[in-house]
Amino acid sequence: MCGIVGYIGHREAYPIVIKGLKRLEYRGYDSAGIMLFDGNDLKVSKTKGKVSDLEEKSIDIANANATIGMGHTRWATHGVPNDVNSHPHLSNSGKIAIIHNGIIENYEPLKKELINRGYVFKSDTDTEVLVNLIEEVQKKEKLKLGKAVQVALNQVVGAYAICVFDVEKPDEIVVARLGSPLAIGVGKDEYFIASDASPFIEYTSNAIYLEDEEMAVIRRHKPLKIRKIKDDSMVDPYIQELQMNLEQIEKGGYDHFMLKEIYEQPNVIKDTYRGRLHSNQGLIQMSGVEDNLEKFLNAERILIVACGTSWHAGLVAEYVIEEFARIPVEVEYASEFRYRNPIITAKDIVIAISQSGETADTLAAIKLAKEKGAFVFGVCNVVGSSISRESHAGAYTHAGPEIGVASTKAFTTQITVLTMIALRLAKAKGTLTNSDFFRYLQELEIIPEKVSEALKTNDIAKEIASIYKDAPNCLYLGRGYNFPVALEGALKLKEISYIHAEGYPAAEMKHGPIALIDEKMPVIVIAPKQGHYDKVVSNIQEIKSRSGKIIAIVTKGDTQVKQLADHVIEIPETSDALSPLITTIPLQLLSYHIAVMRECNVDQPRNLAKSVTVE
Numbered sequence: 001m002c003g004i005v006g007y008i009g010h011r012e013a014y015p016i017v018i019k020g021l022k023r024l025e026y027r028g029y030d031s032a033g034i035m036l037f038d039g040n041d042l043k044v045s046k047t048k049g050k051v052s053d054l055e056e057k058s059i060d061i062a063n064a065n066a067t068i069g070m071g072h073t074r075w076a077t078h079g080v081p082n083d084v085n086s087h088p089h090l091s092n093s094g095k096i097a098i099i100h101n102g103i104i105e106n107y108e109p110l111k112k113e114l115i116n117r118g119y120v121f122k123s124d125t126d127t128e129v130l131v132n133l134i135e136e137v138q139k140k141e142k143l144k145l146g147k148a149v150q151v152a153l154n155q156v157v158g159a160y161a162i163c164v165f166d167v168e169k170p171d172e173i174v175v176a177r178l179g180s181p182l183a184i185g186v187g188k189d190e191y192f193i194a195s196d197a198s199p200f201i202e203y204t205s206n207a208i209y210l211e212d213e214e215m216a217v218i219r220r221h222k223p224l225k226i227r228k229i230k231d232d233s234m235v236d237p238y239i240q241e242l243q244m245n246l247e248q249i250e251k252g253g254y255d256h257f258m259l260k261e262i263y264e265q266p267n268v269i270k271d272t273y274r275g276r277l278h279s280n281q282g283l284i285q286m287s288g289v290e291d292n293l294e295k296f297l298n299a300e301r302i303l304i305v306a307c308g309t310s311w312h313a314g315l316v317a318e319y320v321i322e323e324f325a326r327i328p329v330e331v332e333y334a335s336e337f338r339y340r341n342p343i344i345t346a347k348d349i350v351i352a353i354s355q356s357g358e359t360a361d362t363l364a365a366i367k368l369a370k371e372k373g374a375f376v377f378g379v380c381n382v383v384g385s386s387i388s389r390e391s392h393a394g395a396y397t398h399a400g401p402e403i404g405v406a407s408t409k410a411f412t413t414q415i416t417v418l419t420m421i422a423l424r425l426a427k428a429k430g431t432l433t434n435s436d437f438f439r440y441l442q443e444l445e446i447i448p449e450k451v452s453e454a455l456k457t458n459d460i461a462k463e464i465a466s467i468y469k470d471a472p473n474c475l476y477l478g479r480g481y482n483f484p485v486a487l488e489g490a491l492k493l494k495e496i497s498y499i500h501a502e503g504y505p506a507a508e509m510k511h512g513p514i515a516l517i518d519e520k521m522p523v524i525v526i527a528p529k530q531g532h533y534d535k536v537v538s539n540i541q542e543i544k545s546r547s548g549k550i551i552a553i554v555t556k557g558d559t560q561v562k563q564l565a566d567h568v569i570e571i572p573e574t575s576d577a578l579s580p581l582i583t584t585i586p587l588q589l590l591s592y593h594i595a596v597m598r599e600c601n602v603d604q605p606r607n608l609a610k611s612v613t614v615e
Contacts, residue, residue: 002102003025003029003072003073003194003195004101004161004163004194005020005070005071005192005194005195005199006071006099006175007020007070007190007191008190008218008219009189009190010189011067012067013036013067013068014036014062014064014066014069016192016203017034018058018071020199021054021073023199024199025073026257026403026405027073027075027195028405028604028605028608029073029604030074031046031047031082031086032047032054032072032074032086033054033072033086033087034058034061034071035070035071035097036061036064036066036068037069037165038064038065038066042090042094042095042097042167043064044088045058045060045061046086047083048081048082048083068170070088070099070163070165070173070193071099072087074087077103078103078107078125078126078127079123079124080124085123087100089123089127089131090131095167095168096134096138096165096166098130098131098134098163098164099162100130100160100162101161101162101180102159102160103159104127104129104156104157104158105157106157107126107129107130107156114132114133114136126158130152130156130160130162133156134148134149135148137152144169145164145168145169145174146215146217149176153176153215153229154230158179159179159180160178160180161176161178161180161181161182161195162175162176162177163175163193171219174217175215175216176210176214176216177210177213177214178212178229179360179363181196181209181356181358181385182194182209182210184208185203185207186204186208187200187203187206191218191224192204196382198401198403205242206239206242207242208224208237208238208239209240210226213229213230214226214228216237256404256596257404258404258406258408258602259602261402261404262408262409262588262589262592263455264399264400265412265451266448266449267448268400268409268413269451269581271399271413272397272413273416273420273445274398277420277444277445278441279438279441279442282434282441284420284423284427286395289425291393292375292377293428296327296425296428297425297429298347299327299348299349299375300345302329302330302348302349302350303331303332303344303348303349303351303369303374304317304332304350304351304352304353305337305350305352305353305365305366306331306332306333306352306353306359307359307362308407309355309488309491310359310362310414311331311333312411312484312485312487312488313418314351314418315331315484316415316485316580317331317351317421317422319480319481319484320418320419320577321421321425323422323577324422324425324426324440324577325422325425325426325429325431326426333361334361334362334365335361338364338365338368344372344373346372346373346374348369348372348374348375349375349377350365350366350369350374350376351378351418352376352391353380353418354379354387355380355382355399355402355407356380356381356385357378357381357382357386358386363386363390366378366390366391370390370392375393377393377394378390378391378393379394379395379414379417380394380397381396381397381398381399381410383396397410397417398413399413405496405604405605406495406602412451412581415580416444416447416581419444423440423444439575440575440577443575447574447581447582450571450574450582451581451582453572454572457569457570457571457585457586457589461586461589464551464567464590465593466593468522469593469594469597469598470598471520472500472520473501474490474499474501474521475502475509475513475517475521475524476489476493476504477506477524477525477539478536479507479531479536479539480531480532481576481577481579481580482531482579482580483503483506485526485579485583485587486504486505486506486524488503488584489501489503489526489590492587492588493590493594495591496591496605497600498600498605499598506532506535506539507539514542517546517547518547519549520549521548522548522551523543523549523551524553525539525540525543525552525561525565526587527561528573528574528576528582529554529558530555530574537564540565549566550567551566551567552564553569553586554568554571555570555572556570556571556572569586571583
């Protein structure tokens with residue numbers, strides 16, 4: 001959600017900032033802007049629309065010979081998407097520029113006070129309030145930029161990641177964060193600033209991730225200084241080596257990042273269990289679980305908190321953990337959990353799931369759980385992310401960068417991690433027989449091969465997509481382990497094709513949704529041979545008798561559903577508990593092809609952001 005890029009060093013800033021903004025397009029945005037300083041003048045260009053529109057508009061400043069600059073992609077919160085509300089914003093004097101991710105919640109009283117002091121506002125944004133507050137503090141207390149930013153931030157309530165530049169301090173940029181991610185790339189006599197490391201991965205593999213309530217004054221040719229915003233104490237910078245490369249964030253010949261990431265799933269599932277799953281030895285070794293095994297075994301309950309696709313992965317985990325390890329599990333939307341005064345005790349374990357590790361609601365849920373004394377275990381993809389730092393322990397999914405806004409490989413790798421946790425706990429508790437435990441390990445180890453086979457349904461999915469691409473509504477049905485897959489399939493279709501879709505437990509169809517079924521309603525039914533097959537067949541017959549169009553995901557060799565369905569997509573057989581790793585694949589492909597045929601922006605769906613870092 002929103003994207004920040006900044007540069008200070010010896011290179012031309014413009015191409016670095018523009019390229020960086022393109023790398024951050026996946027986060028979701030509606031406008032873009034850039035600021036450059038050539039040693040004499042502050043040059044700003046901004047526009048509603050895409051980074052490509054910004055490029056066209058900023059031709060006049062592209063050759064400004066500036067070695068300091070910053071850029072922003074905005075996802076509108078305060079004020080509609082337009083040129084004026086786009087970032088950067090300038091203070092009234094025109095000397096201070098700011099870009100900002102997040103929300104300043106108390107901007108209205110601050111704005112009224114600044115208006116009383118003579119400030120004039122051009123935009124509807126909270127960000128313009130912040131930059132003028134910084135200027136007012138600087139003037140009133142005669143402070144340097146860094147100190148003025150610190151004093152101003154102690155007066156605001158909300159979330160932010162900011163970059164601030166002052167023409168009177170031409171060799172420095174001030175950055176700060178609270179609740180919104182910010183990374184600093186450290187090069188030789190140069191620094192890069194970004195919401196994540198993707199904009200600067202080709203220039204340096206060394207990065208510093210600011211913690212909440214930290215700020216840094218980044219000066220040309222000088223060591224970085226980090227301090228706490230509240231108490232002004234100094235912080236020793238911790239430089240991490242990045243675990244991504246340029247190839248991972250390029251399309252690699254695919255038309256879209258989403259399609260690339262769908263096809264990466266066999267390899268990333270292997271990466272997720274590599275070094276952890278040892279089927280020949282009958283072992284699962286996950287240090288985050290192993291080091292805290294007693295806490296898991298003594299837990300009265302496991303609470304899973306997540307949002308979106310991660311919440312669906314959590315639902316799969318509820319089925320798997322309860323069946324394998326016999327520990328009660330509850331799955332909560334993090335956005336609701338944090339506000340409903342939940343009952344949490346020190347005997348609970350909270351598993352927080354997030355691809356980015358920066359989801360604001362999930363972070364807030366973690367902090368609430370910790371305050372109540374619960375043990376927090378994080379499952380996320382991004383090394384060094386906020387959730388990985390806030391959790392007591394955890395496990396990375398090792399999916400690699402996921403650029404497409406609609407999560408695909410995040411879902412399957414999260415399920416892989418959570419299934420391994422369930423199996424390890426079951427082994428420790430003795431709730432699975434040795435033969436069943438070995439069988440699941442062996443089956444999980446060959447799941448990547450079966451995912452590869454499921455990817456061969458691409459042509460069939462494309463053909464079905466061509467038939468139903470103009471459907472106004474769609475219903476997804478599944479039972480047991482595949483009910484969450486139905487929810488996830490419906491979400492994928494909604495996200496990228498803008499077709500209304502609903503996911504339901506198949507048995508609930510007759511409690512309402514069956515009223516929607518007619519000859520125009522496509523119904524995707526997940527009906528593998530394992531699980532509640534006979535019950536699902538009965539549900540299909542109910543749809544058929546009402547003229548619904550049935551698209552069935554079935555186990556290879558199925559004959560019974562084939563006779564009833566209008567279209568079938570065959571997938572390899574696996575155990576019921578592991579089936580979501582395979583059944584989700586054709587649903588991803590179907591959504592992708594429908595979106596492409598509808599000429600939707602697959603990687604950057606309207607109104608959506610990859611990482612939701614504000615409420």
